[in-house]
Amino acid sequence: GAGVSQSPSNKVTEKGKDVELRCDPISGHTALYWYRQSLGQGLEFLIYFQGNSAPDKSGLPSDRFSAERTGGSVSTLTIQRTQQEDSAVYLCASSTQNTGELFFGEGSRLTVL
């Protein structure tokens, strides 16, 4: 597609359930990022994929969070046993190897009841 696509755009779940958030990066972009943004706040780095290198997972807040990137393209962010504090907008971004400019998706808004 023309831009970064994220799904679902909105997800409401109950505490304790698992959720999966999907990101389709721009075709040909080798780098993919996940960020979390709580209401009215800044961007919290979660995880970074670059080509075939091992991902930088240094921002994942707990072991309930994990992410995969299959075939160097689509990525899935999984949150297990969701908690209310996980409620936020999860933003995905991609970029090419040769530039630091990130192209962001519209985000997936997660609400944990």
Added chain:
Amino acid sequence: GESVGLHLPTLSVQEGDNSIINCAYSNSASDYFIWYKQESGKGPQFIIDIRSNMDKRQGQRVTVLLNKTVKHLSLQIAATQPGDSAVYFCAENKAAGNKLTFGGGTRVLVKP
């Protein structure tokens, strides 16, 4: 650690005035800087970038200034318009292709 914004500072600007948004960065090895604009309910969008071998770069109505001595970055918006109301983030990158680290963000409110 990562730069994580807590409560966003707000800059209130009269329509037509110039806006200046400031950002301090911590990594002296960073060589690439970007400003992003985030409108309500949307993902951040690229505004302008600058490499560390420059101290000024101009775009359409925007200018980015880089002071490496004090590790300070600023974004100037000329003749601020209502459509400029958004949250603005600076970001730094040690080298192209490396992880981008975001600053805490500044909310700009344009008063008519």
